[in-house]
Amino acid sequence: MLQITNLLKAAFKSIQKNKMRSMLTALGIIIGVAAVIVMVAIGKGASARIQAQITSLGTDLLMIRPSFSNRGGVNMGAGSFNRLTFEDVEKIKEQATLVKAISPMVRSGGQVIGGGKNWSTSINGVASEYLYIRSYELQSGEMFTERDERSSKKVAVLGKTVAEELFGDQDPVGEQLRINNTPFTVIGVLKEKGQSGMGGDQDDVILAPAKTVLYRLKGGQYIDMIYVSAISKDQIYAAQQELTTIMRAAHRLQEGEDNDFDIRNQADIIDMASATTKTLTILLGSIAAVSLIVGGIGIMNIMLVSVTERTREIGIRLAVGARSSDILTQFLSESIVLSLVGGIIGTLLAFVVTFVMRKFTSFTPQIYPATVILAFSFSAIVGVFFGFYPARKAAMLNPIEALRYE
């Protein structure tokens, strides 16, 4: 074998001889590598942000929702899956030992009139403990009490956004509201909480007692969800177990019957969200990888042209004693050097692009060393793979014909 340093020197020399063309060839790889790194960084950044925000919801959180499965194989018709009731909430309160706080959730929405203005928002029917479970805090006024809940009192606690939209800077506590034409009294305002992990404004909401919302606004008899806080993070799976037992008993499910409810903990939700963002990352990454492959084809194209152009040079090298393997390594190292240089520049470009994105857009791309290594090795592989065919073509040339080539 010839010395690697000599080979690299020769490769750099011949790349330099054709600066413009080499740069254009490397451009394909530069863009490809930069695209892969940036795309994966965007995906990773999004997933990191979503995870952080879900975690900020509270890691001891459990959510019970109705499940869509049929009960005992009997289809109970549309809407029959909505099987959570206030009774379930009561049963859990009575029996559960691993639960610190619990709140039903009745989702509704509608037109709100107050302070002479008009605003459309979501109305969440909850219990007072909901504040603790979701770590909301009060800015002014107070939260409704258990007694308010039992008596379906028409009182409301406003999220920051709603309060500002309707009443501006004025403190709305004590003011009257009409939600879908039902009068409510404002008794409190929540502190600002900001965007949720899924992008929604968590302050664009009105909290009211669950029964009030269900019976006076929404109608029906089923609640949408039950929020539960386990007594500690370590007890979350035990609590989930306990809730399952209580709920199965409450719903009189026989042995072997599927649950007609579904209990999720924070870890599950994070898993779900990260599965989604992982798919997104892979999708973005593969699209970018395609451009890397296109860049590789560019290298192959140029190397093929170069082999034809340099036929005489190859002939000369063979005549003075180069073996075919020397010619092969020469051309192969040229394409590898091209793609590696492209890889380096592409990586730098990716750092610049992500820096600019973080500064000027809402994206929070994150570059991990593994991504850089991956993109880099991929570009080297592209160099070898797409450089091999032209290099082999060069190595197979017959010295006499190559020398005679015009």
Added chain:
Amino acid sequence: MDKIIETKNLTKTYLMGDVAVHALRGIDLSVAPGEFLAIMGASGSGKSTLMNLIGCLDQPTSGDYFLDGKNVNVLSKNEYADIRNQKIGFVFQGFNLLSRTSALENVELPLFYDRTRRVENPKQAAIDALERVGLRDRTDHEPSQLSGGQQQRVAIARALVTQPSLILADEPTGNLDTKTSIDIMAVLQDLNAQGITIILVTHENDISQYAKRIVTMRDGLIREDNLVENWRNAKEDLVNFNGVEE
């Protein structure tokens, strides 16, 4: 007497589709070390084909070829490459230098492929070789900045740099004017005087007069093989030539 080259009934047939072109029909040629041989003959008589076989650039269709007493027909492609690198220096009609590459780097090229690494300082060896052909002051020039004669000198320096025992020159003066041709012949005669065997292909009678032996080919066969009693001295001719010019 030792022979540096010995061919026995060497033939080469090219197949052009269905037509067989018999470029060489049976060459028996012996060359002793230190000879200066000129091969002459009409166009298409097989001179270049023979040179390619002698230079291990190609393999014969049949027959045997002994280089330094060793049968090279049985060698592999890589061993062929190594022989070209170690034992043979080529000089071509069209110079065949790497463009946009300095004279020095052109001359260094064979050492790049020298697997024996017997030359410790390739750059110095290349400078020495350029010195021998009188181009010490042109090391950094690229071929496009050199005259035809100078380019051919660089090519000869490249042939020299591995210290081969044999230099093969296929019409080395074909692209040069008379004076420059004599100049190149002077360089070759000089090398021959230092013990290097030289085989030269030429069309020109004048040029062949600088060789010590002339072989004439026709239709792929050697027809004549004569020693030149009073071969001309290129250096002397060059002095006379300059005299005539002035």
